Amino acid sequence: MKDKLLLNILHEVQDKEGYLSEKSLKKISVEYNIPMSKLYSVATFYTMLRTKKQGKYVIELCGSPSCVLNKSREIEKFLERELKIEIGETSKDDLFSVYKTSCIGCCDEAPAMLVNGEPYTKLTVKRVKEILEELRKNANS
């Protein structure tokens, strides 16, 4: 498949639907003549592609040494406590899925996280609390 790149196709579907459902993958499989086994093999290799339903906001907290040195563990504990979940889970209200990720390249503004791909930097527990409140408000409006 030289003309259309599979990674870009998968991303486009995930952008629209939030994750790569079996139904969407079947559609891609038929359209581009790629076996489902191959699609799952690729989709599950990359951490930013997800084959399970996600919360409205996917939070990826950076766990690299620069962020750890700048107290990212406090943020991690706060997120788990506040959302009553563990890393890798989705909150009961289906609003937040939280993951720990490798370096997101914001080491000069550590600690940092991505929310649906957008960077939030120089985090403190207070700031994360505000961010969560704002996201909740946006979700309800």
Next chain:
Amino acid sequence: MQILRETKLEGLRLARKVGRQKVLEILLKKKLGGRGGANFPVAKKWETALGVKADERYVICNADEGEPGTFKDKFILKNNFETMIEGLLIAAYVLRAKRCFIYLRGEYDYLREELEEKIKEVLEKSKMKVSIEIVRGAGAYICGEETAIIQSIMGNRGSSMYKPPHPTISGLWGKPTVLNNVETLTCVPQALVYEDWNPDYRLFSISGDVNHPGVYEWELGVKMSTILDVVKPREKIKAMSFGCFGGIMPVKKSSSVSQETICKGNCQHGAFSIIFIGERHNIVDICLSIAKFYTYESCGKCTPCREGTIRLVNLLKKIKSKKVNEGDIKLLKEFAEHIQETSLCGLGQSCGNHILTSLKYFKKDYMRYIK
């Protein structure tokens, strides 16, 4: 900063005027090496791909800087992307390539729309009949490795492949393929246009326990005291880590930062990402967070790396539980050495560096946990 100098398509104009061979000569004479860490001469790489008989060749810009502590390519993407595109176009011209790719790491996806617009603008101005496509990475560190990046673009899992063949001979879809990273490609037009272009300037990504982290440009051989004066440590600095893969060594103010001094300390400078570690931290903690990174990012293809990285984490956790003796520390060292010797690609081959160097320089931190 030298890296921020704009060339406004003057480099491309010059390249077309003097011809392919002359461009290679200039780049060789100007000593432009790859900035991913290996410093392999750019002209030699291009020449090899150009020397292979093929109906198609590809150029890939590696914008997948995933090494923890590295953010200098993001700095270029944000501040001098046009010059980088020009470098890509010069590569395409020299290699007679019609299709170029920019493999943008998923973590930088928020920059993509702006980059796409700039690509369109520069392409229009250049009047070159070349396509530049952004490939959206998806959070796999291993895809910074050249064979893995190629697998990823072809729609496969991003696993490393055995070499040879090298991508310059047989890469994307079996065709000769040149891979250069963002910083290297940005240097290409700058080296062609500016007489006073200096090959020894490097971008440093500085982070950790300092008051002024950020991207800086210094000449190789810069004194550590100069760096510390600028970045202002917020506490006494105990160690520096070169990303995750380069190892951990003590900081000496009087030493200079160059390939020789770092390698002599058994570390690897890579892309000059320095994470300064303050005195209050135990190095074993830092090593554990680095070891976890490797278990997370191992592609799983070869056994030593897939299984070994997990064993390293377990051993470090065991050490931290204080239920160990000196034999376990010896085992940790042996494990790290074996994984490095037997792994397939650079990830596994460097995944023990932080352990081996920290055992060399900071054994005291480990001994705290020994019965």
